Amino acid sequence: MATRRLAPIFLLIVSLLVYASFGLANFGFILFSLFTSYLTALYLTNHQNKIILTLAIILNASIFFLFKITPNVTIKTMTFIAPVGLAYYTLQVISYLIDVYRGKYQAERNLLRYGLYIFYFPILLIGPINRYDNFNKALDQIKITLDNIYAGLLRILWGLFKKLVIAGRLTILVNSLTSYTSGGAFALLACFSYAILLYADFSGGIDIVLGFSRLFGLILPENFDHPYFKKNIKSFWNAWHMSLSNWLKDYIYISLGGNRKGKIRTKINIIITFLVSGLWHGLNYLVWGLCHGLLVAFPNFLRTKWPRVNHFITIVLVSLLWVFFVYNDTFTALKMLASIFTTFNYQLLLANIFNFGLNGINYLILIWAIMTLFLGEAYEKPIQKFCHQRKIEGRLIILGMALFIILLFGIYGIGFEVSDFIYSKF
Amino acid sequence: MKRVVKIVLIIVGFIGLFWFTQRLVSPKYMMNLVEGSMIAEYYEDPTNHDVIFIGDCEVYANISPMVLYETEGITAYVRGTSQQLIWQSLGILKETLKYETPKIVVYNVNAMRYAKPVSEAYNRLTLDKMKWSKEKWDIINASMLPEENIFSYLFPLLRYHSRITELTNEDFTYLFQSKTNTHNGFLINQKIKPATSFPTPRPLAETDFAQSNYAYLDEIRKLCAEHNIKLVLMKAPSLYPYWYPEYEDNIKSYAEKYDLDYYNFIPLSRTIGLDYNTDTYDGGTHLNLNGATKLSTYVAHLFKEKYNLKDYRENAKIKKIYDEKLRKYDEAIKNEKNN
Known part of the structure; x- marks a missing residue:
């Protein structure tokens, strides 16, 4: 009490x-x-x-x-x-x-x-x-208990793993890739890398927030629900930055009339809602918001009867549209997006793969960490069950190993501002 | 009870894992950047010394204690490190006095020109291998740049974790062992890079040294006085960085005010026999082995004459130790030459 x-x-x-x-x-x-x-x-x-x-x-x-x-x-x-x-x-x-x-x-x-x-x-x-x-x-419902503290610490460490081990390396990679102004394969790899970088950085930050709150038994709403596992853009938006998506739905989309005023008005309302989302991020993101608005308003665009293909298309579309986040101004972003389809410099990219600030071992760590991230998400429930069923000795080993991995493989220290999160600038 | 034992074992296990990993990723300074190993070699030296040199690279590159011994039987140790700033010299002197009380402390005044920490890399070369003590704590706090933090010194894993992706043979070979890279703090370098030009000095914005540096020098002076040690100031011979006449006047005034001996070896270069075509390994900043031998021979005679230092070649116990040191010194010179 x-x-x-x-x-x-x-x-x-x-x-x-x-x-x-x-x-x-x-x-x-x-x-x-x-x-x-x-x-x-x-x-x-x-x-x-x-x-x-x-x-x-x-x-x-x-x-x-x-x-x-x-x-x-x-x-x-x-x-x-x-x-x-x-x-x-x-x-x-x-x-x-x-x-x-x-x-x-x-x-x-x-x-x-x-x-x-x-x-x-x-x-x-x-x-x-x-x-x-x-x-x-x-x-x-605030309650400080050992279970809450353990769950909170575990969530914080999971967030730090995403932020320091994955996002830290991908930041180096993306920053190097964007310095190649020729675009093409460089821009393509930058977009796909950024897709994971943004997710690891943002959801990692949210994990830290939720984990910190959980230490006190303060349970806050989730902000992500496995967005890259979704098979269409609409589902993606129901799972990505959910607190913003829900806010926009409740206070913009529904205020505009939602889907109550006919098909055309519904599509217009969707597009306006996504434009507001773009504007919330900044003036440079209006085109990004418009593109997503159009993709959600016209869900049959590029849709097939094969769920796996739809999943692949969704990932490709979302990743390519992150180009507006990768390159800070709309004109450059559009130019780079076009270059992906017009400049075929894959050999140059491969020849320079070790010039992007990561050596071979760092690439291996990155691949292992990304696999851990997505496997961890795919098997989230059994993993959580396993972690929470442990007695105190098992819990100490889990926390200790997680801390060890983060301290050893994380990217932090001089030259890296760990407290900088991409989404804290919006 | 059983559970408590298990928990303790788990905690001890993790401490061991972190300790081992930290040791693995920390730089060994054995084959590369050997300047980082100098500070720790002193702790292994078996004898006391009549003369201790403190200061920056101008002491460990230019003064060879082996020559001092060979020439006049003087026992000396150079506790110099790369870009050793004056508050670091003070801390290192305080630490030295916990181990021994020399008759003379020689401070090389070149670092008086630096009032602020210069780079994290230099801090690390001086501090990484230093034993933990109040002195080390004070030096760290005085030396840290804004982007540094004390935790990375307390737990070097936080600083060097990224080396896990770039470990070399050196890290495994010297994981649990070390070797001696210097000879009583002197680092042999036999390369020759003649001085081809003389510096054109830029006008000084500030002719006097920082007051904080004088305060540190005062502390060094008082510390020596408390321990009945003679403090001697020196400026090693060099062409770069330029030693301004204003700097010279400042040091001279200070030495006169407190009745300290001060030797500026720059104007004595000709008397010492230094030739900047053959006696420097980097075009005039540091002396090579040739130059250091000439300077050390001069210093040996000077100190013997001025301070009447004991000739330890007549002490069988010391002689035995130093004969072995000299053998290793000669061997190292031969090996370095062959490489």
């Missing part, structure tokens, strides 16, 4: 301290969002006022869009830098306001609890985007 009361306070204090470590200047914007949403929600509980809701959303969203357009905002002599976690807490604030307005739940009166929802530092860095009702329920 005491744990349940004290743990949220402890987590809030830690979160505030971590947030303060990024610079006190960050606090202005997040406190603005915190108080405007807290007070507006309290007002909306008793007054169904759409104008107030819209105003509060516009106020919060405009800060987000302003910093998406320009990372530094200068007003007279003062320059403001995008606050840490802006993309995540803004969506949380908006969902909270709409949910309260829709009467899904009551506004929170306890400012400390609501403050933790906004400030909870692991989420601010990389997600997942929480809903207040889920978070509130999870807070009520």
Whole structure:
């Protein structure tokens, strides 16, 4: 009972301290969002006022869009830098306001609890985007137990394995590949490598967030559900960055009318939703969002009657479209995408394979680690069962071996910023 | 009870695994970058020394204790390391005084020009093989660059884990053994690379040394005084990096103020017999074996005359040890020449 009361306070204090470590200047914007949403929600509980809701959303969203357009905002002599976690807490604030307005739940009166929802530092860095009702329920179930600590540590180590052993090596590889401006095979390998890199980096980060939360018995929603095992783009999006996909579905797609207004409007709504998704990532990702919107709106494009072929096509399409993330500006990305089909420089690629910052042993470690990742996902349930059925001795061996592998084979140290996650820049 | 024993065994097993792996991936400094092994060789030396040299590469490349012994029977050790900064020299001196109290400490003043740590690689060459002590802790904290952290010194696995993909024969051969690469801290180099040009010095932005460096030098001076050790300052002969007249004036003033002996061997090069066409292995920065032998012979006579040091060639026990050292020295010279 005491744990349940004290743990949220402890987590809030830690979160505030971590947030303060990024610079006190960050606090202005997040406190603005915190108080405007807290007070507006309290007002909306008793007054169904759409104008107030819209105003509060516009106020919060405009800060987000302003910093998406320009990372530094200068007003007279003062320059403001995008606050840490802006993309995540803004969506949380908006969902909270709409949910309260829709009467899904009551506004929170306890400012400390609501403050933790906004400030909870692991989420601010990389997600997942929480809903207040889920978070509130999870807070009520906080329980520090040995089982929770073990599960949390295991999840953190799994995340670190993805981040340090796989993503660390793939970052070196992709950075080298993108320096070859001729594209072609280099761009193709960069896209496929990036597909795994982004997944290992992002889902690894989420594992660390979920694992850290689990240490306290705080169970947060999953953000990935084996996305690369899905056989079409729509299923992929139901399994990739699920907290963002669900947010967009609930607050953009459904608000636009969802599938209730005919086939054409449904397709348009899907495309608009994906454009918003692209915009959330940044202006450079609009074309990426449009492409995915079209692929989801027209699901029969390139679909066959063979599930394995569909799976292969899905992986190829998703990987090729990561080109907009691999190359930072849309024009270069389109040029590189075209080069994949026009420049056949595979021999040059093979001749340079050991010039991409990885030696033979590093490639072997990378291949082994990627196989471990996907086999681990394919057999997730039996592996989890095996790990959790162990007694303390077995658990110590599992944790020790995992730590050993990460420390030995991870890419970290001077020149590698481990705390940099790709998705923390959005 | 049985469970507790099992848990303890598992923990001990993992500590062993981590220890072994850390040892495997840590650089051995035996065949490559041997400068990194110098600091530890001192701990194995069986005798005390009347003279201890501290400072950067200008001491371990230029002063041969074997020549000092052979010429005047002086026992000496060079505790120099690559780019040894003055706070590192202070720490190494403090550590040395735990093992012995020499009659003379010679500090090579070249590093007075550096007020900040230069590179992580140099820090590692000085610190990796140093025994753990308060001195090492202090040196690490004073030497770390912003991107470094203390944990990577406490647990070198964190720093060197990536070497697992690039292990060589050296890592396996010297996993549980080591060899001596220096001769009382002197590193033999017989290559010849003549000095073809003389440096054109750029104007100095700051003519005086950093106050923090003077503070460290004060500490060295006081430490020597406390232990009744004579502190001698020297500047080894070199063409690069340029030793500015302003630097010379600073050191001279300091030496005069505290009544210290200071020898700048740059203007004495001709007297010593140094020829930068034959006596340097890198165009004038360091002396080669030829040059070091000439300088060390000069220093041996100078120190004998000035400080009346004991001739240990008359001490049977020391003589036996040094005869063996000299035999190895001559053998190493022959071997290096053949290679």
